[in-house]
Amino acid sequence: MPTIPPERARLSELEPHQARQMAESFGSDPERYDRARPRYPDAMVERIVAGTPGAADVLDVGIGTGIAARQFQAAGCGVLGVEVDARMAEWSKERGLQVEVAAFEAWNPADRLFDAVVSGQAWHWVDPVAGAAKAAEALRPGGRLAVFWNAGQPPPDVAEAFSEVYRRVLPDALASRQSTTASDGYSVLCTRAADGIREVGAFGEPEEWRFDWERPYTRDEWLDQLPTTGLRAQVPPAELAEALAGIGAAIDAFGGSFTMSYTTLVVTATRTHAA
Known part of the structure; x- marks a missing residue:
């Protein structure tokens, strides 16, 4: 069973109101989201910064709780975020990040220019053409646009155990109908972005660009992050609780932990001239 998070898989299957409901669900518990969601490889951040002349001013599209933004700050960049969810934006601002609330396509750069425009786990919510045009408007010549996603894949036996739970408890949810590997699913998003x-x-x-890495998860850590995916928006609380119990039991059967193999996929391009 692949682990393309349900909010990322087969978005084309969702009605507009369903997609909107799913997108809005991520800000319902920003503290958990920030705590449980995986970070990005330092090597990716370093390559983006090294491949961007100056790389002092970064615009983070869909900054969320600031997971990627803090990593770019640690690399010496100044970061301004754009975030459509006011709850996530407020949470990030309370922790010292600069954030403006807007859909990126409608956001006004106000003659400000940046060395890099980045977007972690969010570009698929942006119109790929309008978003690229807005990024071009906000970038200095030679600046870099880099959009990226984490795709996770558990060991095959763990994946099959998770799949059985989803088929049994959530037969109508997107999670039970995924049939590709995680990186294959995200490659569709990369193609659209490119x-x-x-x-x-x-x-x-x-x-x-592709970065492969691993992260071990305990039972509690994995169950902590599952409600930060689109499952919360897709299924009633009682069914979600049953699914979490089933997933927890599956992890217990494997000794209480497992190691997730992650691939971080990056689509990136350098601005050449005005759009």
């Missing part, structure tokens, strides 16, 4: 960048005509040819 196509949008090409269509704008303000960037060089998009590149795709």
